[in-house]
Amino acid sequence: MDYLKTPAIFKVRKVLRYLRLYGPQRTLAKVHGQIHMNRVFESLPSPNRQARAGQTIGLIGCGNYPYTTIAYYLNRRAGRVIRGVMDIDINKAASLYERYKAAYYTDDPQAVVNDDAVDLVYIASNHASHAEYAIAALDKGKNAYIEKPHVVSEDQLTRLVDAMRRSRGRVFLGFNRPGSRFGTIIADYLGRESGAAMYNWFVAGHAIDPDHWYFRPEEGGRVLGNLCHWIDFILTLAGQDMYPIEVNPTRAAGSDCDIAVTYKFADGTIAAITFSAKGHTFEGVKERFAAHKGNCLIEMDDFHTLRVEVGEKVRNYRNIFRDHGHENNIVSAYRNVKGALPYDRERRIAQIWNSGMLFLKTKEALDSDTRVVIHPYSGGV
DSSP states (O other): OOGGGSOHHHHHHHHHHHHHHHOHHHHHHHHHHHHHHTOOOSSOOOSBOOOOTTOOEEEEOOSHHIIIIIHHHHHHHHOSOEEEEEOSSHHHHHHHHHHHTOSEEESOHHHHHTOTTOOEEEEOSOGGGHHHHHHHHHHTTOEEEEOSOSOSSHHHHHHHHHHHHHOSOOEEEOOOGGGSHHHHHHHHHHHTSOSOEEEEEEEEOOOOOTTSGGGSGGGTHHIIIIIHHHHHHHHHHHOTTOOSEEEEEEEOTTOSSSEEEEEEOTTSOEEEEEEEOOSOOTTSOEEEEEEEETTEEEEEETTTEEEEEETTEEEEEEOSSOOOSHHHHHHHHHHHHHTTOOOOHHHHHHHHHHHHHHHHHHHHHHHHTSOEEEOOOOSOO
């Protein structure tokens, strides 16, 4: 939805609600993001400025999310570290360049990939291009942060893993929920319990127009564009070694928006994800999570409140502002590279393969309306 075209009273109510949900600074960034998405320059600014010390970050894709989230948190936590920004829409590249004081902007991805001064590339372009840009960056010895989904096909997944094996570059993924405050609390409590678990996600997403680019065959639809977030979280909780995994789909006729999928893991754990997109959700994506494992019961509402029961003990947690883990995930990748922190390449390759294969096979199951069984990464592709 283009909020700039809505009535004034809607805009006021939206801002007031976002102030409560996200706080003043994040809300202001979201307001700027709406202006950014509609900005067209009568005369483009100079495409280059003197680079500052420490500007070593490349950004491919300058849409709303990169503008309001990736660039916002990098600027807030690391300073003016963005060097080169690229988008196929030169106006969006120029707008982000101006707002975050980058050194240059371009509509040529090779300008960023081939820039020797760039050591970490954040990739947030259209979904089908994520893996392609990441492979190009890895082949130049650069590190890559790939927004979700990291691949849209098994061929891309194989080639991405191959590139990771031949490159010294590190790869990080944009699955932020496991690293959020609530995500880590949930994993900690459930990790203390033994036996099989039951997990349930209910997600109400944005309705988007039928001609939206998400629905282009090559982009993977909403399973790869949205559902992959919760699929990855479920896999993180269940464990990377809980194979085989059985995937059972349910979907509305002809819809990529009203879908449900259940997973059965080798230890008897069962997980369900229900994704509904029927209209405008005023506060954005709404999500609720419930879990039961051993003596532990968990209820989480929209990354705002969390209730944990373990036997007779009850703990309630609350975030002042909604926290999906974006800040931690984005900044952690930067700090890992800059601080040369430990990076277990084989473990990361297995995670990237397993997560990618699970959401690709989930799409296959939903598209074909048939049960699919998945086996684990074997260490070679």
